[in-house]
Amino acid sequence: MKMIYLDHAATTPVDNKVLVEMEPYFIDKFGNPSSIYKIGREGKDILCECRHRAMSMLGAKKPAEIIFTSGATESNNLAIKGVAIYVEKVLKQKPHLIVSSIEHHSMLDAARYLQKYFGYELTLLPVDKEGRVDPQEIEKSIKDNTVFVSVMYGNNESGTLEPIAKIGEVIKEAKIKRSKGKNNLPLVFHSDIVQAFQYFDCSVDRLGVDMLSLTGHKFYGPKGVGLLYVRLGTPFLPQQQGGAQEKNRRAGTENTPYIVGLVKAMELAVAERQENEKYIAELSDYLVSRIEKEIPEVELIGSKDVMKRLPHVSTFLFKKVEGEAILINLDLANIAASSGSACTSGSLEASHVTKAMGYSDLDAHGMVRFSLGKLNKREDIDKLMEILPDIMVKLREMSPIK
Amino acid sequence: MGNELYNEKVMDHFMHPRNVGQIKDANGIGQAGNPTCGDIMKIYLDIEEIDGKEIIRDIKFQTFGCGAAVATSSMVTEMVIGKTLDEAEELTNKAVAEALGGLPPIKMHCSNLAANALQDAIKNYRAKKS
Numbered sequence: 001m002k003m004i005y006l007d008h009a010a011t012t013p014v015d016n017k018v019l020v021e022m023e024p025y026f027i028d029k030f031g032n033p034s035s036i037y038k039i040g041r042e043g044k045d046i047l048c049e050c051r052h053r054a055m056s057m058l059g060a061k062k063p064a065e066i067i068f069t070s071g072a073t074e075s076n077n078l079a080i081k082g083v084a085i086y087v088e089k090v091l092k093q094k095p096h097l098i099v100s101s102i103e104h105h106s107m108l109d110a111a112r113y114l115q116k117y118f119g120y121e122l123t124l125l126p127v128d129k130e131g132r133v134d135p136q137e138i139e140k141s142i143k144d145n146t147v148f149v150s151v152m153y154g155n156n157e158s159g160t161l162e163p164i165a166k167i168g169e170v171i172k173e174a175k176i177k178r179s180k181g182k183n184n185l186p187l188v189f190h191s192d193i194v195q196a197f198q199y200f201d202c203s204v205d206r207l208g209v210d211m212l213s214l215t216g217h218k219f220y221g222p223k224g225v226g227l228l229y230v231r232l233g234t235p236f237l238p239q240q241q242g243g244a245q246e247k248n249r250r251a252g253t254e255n256t257p258y259i260v261g262l263v264k265a266m267e268l269a270v271a272e273r274q275e276n277e278k279y280i281a282e283l284s285d286y287l288v289s290r291i292e293k294e295i296p297e298v299e300l301i302g303s304k305d306v307m308k309r310l311p312h313v314s315t316f317l318f319k320k321v322e323g324e325a326i327l328i329n330l331d332l333a334n335i336a337a338s339s340g341s342a343c344t345s346g347s348l349e350a351s352h353v354t355k356a357m358g359y360s361d362l363d364a365h366g367m368v369r370f371s372l373g374k375l376n377k378r379e380d381i382d383k384l385m386e387i388l389p390d391i392m393v394k395l396r397e398m399s400p401i402k
Numbered sequence: 403m404g405n406e407l408y409n410e411k412v413m414d415h416f417m418h419p420r421n422v423g424q425i426k427d428a429n430g431i432g433q434a435g436n437p438t439c440g441d442i443m444k445i446y447l448d449i450e451e452i453d454g455k456e457i458i459r460d461i462k463f464q465t466f467g468c469g470a471a472v473a474t475s476s477m478v479t480e481m482v483i484g485k486t487l488d489e490a491e492e493l494t495n496k497a498v499a500e501a502l503g504g505l506p507p508i509k510m511h512c513s514n515l516a517a518n519a520l521q522d523a524i525k526n527y528r529a530k531k532s
Contacts, residue, residue: 164456323442324468328407328416351439365466366438398422400433400444400464 001334004380008218009156009195009313009371010338014261015220021264022222025257034256043256046182050263057214058229059267060205067228067246068259071092072194073106073179075213076227078250079190080110080148082122082236083211087147089237093185096121098141098149100133101356102158104192107150108352121145131158131357135166142174146290148188153207155194157353157369158302159313163189168208186235194218195310199277200270210234214266216258220374221265225258227284276374281311283372287381288314294389301354302366313368320399321392335384338369362401411503419472421479423462429530432523434515439488441467443475443519449487449527456487463516470505470513474498478516487524493517 005013025046031039033047050064060066080097087095098363099111108124123141125133133151138398142149149171154161171189178187190211191204198219204212209235215226221307228247230236269276288300303309318326323339325346330337350364358369370384386401407417423446430447448460461483463475483488495517496521499505505514 320466322467322471324440325416325472328413328469332417350440360436360437361440363435398419398464399466400442401466 004376004383005371006335006337006370006376006380006384008373009310009369010312010372011217011223012220013375014217014222015104015265015268016285017268018221018261018264022257024259025260029256030314033256035175035242040110043254046256046260047254049236050259053263054227054266057270059205060229060231062232064247065230065232067250068254068262069215069226069228069250070224070255071226072213075215075226076104076150076190076192077110077224078212078239079188079213079230079236080107080150080230080237081114082153082232083148083186083188083190084114084169086237086241087185088118088120090235091185093147094119094121094145095148096123096143097147098123098125098138098146098372100125100127100151102131102155102353103150103152104129104135104156104194105352107152107192117177125151127356128310129358131155131160131310131353132168132303133162134330135163135170138167139170142171142187144183145185146174146187147185148190150190150192151313152194153329154193154198154204154310154313155302155353155366156195156371157315158357159310159315159353160302161196161308161310162191164207164209172208172401174233185388188234188236192402195313199268199273199280199400201273204229204231215261216265219247219265219269222258222261225262226253227262247336272374277311280372280376281306283378284311284314284377285380287370287372287384290381290385291316291343291388295384301357301359312372313369314371315367317359317363318366318368318399319363320366323368325395326368326391330384330387333383335387339367407506408469408473409503410504412469415473415476415502416469418441419463421474422463422464424464425460425462428462430523430527431450432519432521432526434518434522435467435471439513441465441471441513441515443467443471443477444518445475445516445523448524458487458490460481461520462464463519464508465516467527468509468513470509471516473502474514474516475504475519476518478520482520486502487527490520493520 024253031043033043051066084095114120143211188210191209192213210231212229217223238249299317350361423445428446432445435441444464446462450459461479465475495514
């Protein structure tokens with residue numbers, strides 16, 4: 001039975017074009033970029049080239065603004081900890097951090113860690129029912145000691161896009177105000193563009209960001225590699241010591257083959273951006289219309305405006321049914337999707353994202369996310385819809401919730 | 403268990419649950435679980451007194467929950483149907499999990515509450531009677 005993969009927001013298969021470019025750097029060109037001899041220099045050259053290519057795709061100004069990491073989790077940790085700890089230890093000020101309540105755990109948990117163990121002030125920004133942050137709320141939350149603001153571009157559960165450029169403007173104005181006064185503290189705007197990069201222009205000046213986190217495996221690149229963009233002049237303290245790599249900001253031998261893969265995947269994503277965005281938005285539209293037509297008591301969560309959504313993410317609240325029960329039934333038909341249900345997360349807690357959007361724990365347990373990719377076909381949706389309505393009828397018959 | 407989430411017996415009870423539904427004139431109804439965990443189990447009993455013994459003549463369940471929640475509910479109904487109330491009262495969640503050949507550790511406390519729903523239904527029957 002052919003697998004139908006509808007969980008691209010979790011991860012994606014590596015594109016063969018990416019794999020082909022990575023291959024030479026495992027066995028033939030395996031040199032350590034810090035070594036002086038030929039294959040070492042080759043490694044250094046390809047790294048330098050990759051950095052330039054990544055730089056241009058993000059509209060960065062200098063190659064040094066790109067720090068290669070092990071993925072977005074590391075990038076997010078480095079961003080918030082790097083800035084906050086710099087402010088406390090170097091500038092001797094108590095930092096205040098602003099983080100949206102729908103961020104990925106790698107940002108939220110890092111923020112809570114700094115609050116709990118370092119005593120930093122933390123403001124968690126609320127979102128509306130569609131999962132959107134209000135830029136005015138940020139304006140109101142910025143205090144004299146606010147040094148870091150993080151809002152992701154597109155949310156992996158709700159699919160809702162955040163008004164990043166507008167928030168960028170708000171922060172720019174706050175910076176100008178600050179520079180006119182006697183306040184020398186930095187005000188760093190960070191965004192996690194993990195889900196959005198493959199579909200939307202993420203040029204740093206368009207977004208007005210100082211930092212960006214990215215990982216390769218959400219757009220047909222390898223897992224275990226990502227980057228952090230850091231605008232020139234943004235102060236932060238490195239969080240990993242042990243070598244001069246990445247200009248002393250991220251110690252550790254560079255993961256050459258994976259960095260090559262990340263950058264190639266970024267290039268493919270940028271080259272295919274419009275085409276994929278259009279194709280996947282149409283496919284998602286087909287999925288949403290069929291589910292809404294053929295299954296009663298269902299709600300698409302997040303923004304109702306397709307222009308304000310990630311094209312690939314559609315999360316549905318199926319009332320009176322539990323997510324894992326749906327997923328197991330789908331899995332038996334070799335269809336892969338994911339759920340907001342606690343059961344599947346391992347943490348036994350309902351999703352913090354849907355909770356922030358105002359959904360109850362019970363609602364969160366009934367959510368199933370379908371996230372499409374460029375390899376999906378209309379037939380995949382047809383196959384899904386051959387069984388999904390029956391699964392719902394069966395599980396709802398079993399449900400004590402009326 | 404290989405790469406399977408649940409063993410074969412659990413999957414069988416999940417995909418082909420026994421005794422699903424309600425009993426119209428149930429003389430004992432019980433519930434367990436909570437929305438935060440994402441499991442709600444409801445048990446309906448039809449108890450008849452024969453020769454001074456209270457026998458579970460019929461039992462049905464309704465469950466909102468994951469695979470383990472459904473399977474344990476189904477298992478409970480199979481284990482106590484035709485039994486006396488005194489026997490049914492002895493049934494524990496642990497015994498239900500064992501009868502299913504085990505559950506993943508993470509499911510043991512959150513989704514293994516079907517026996518509680520049964521005990522709640524028996525309590526409800528006794529309270530109504532007295």
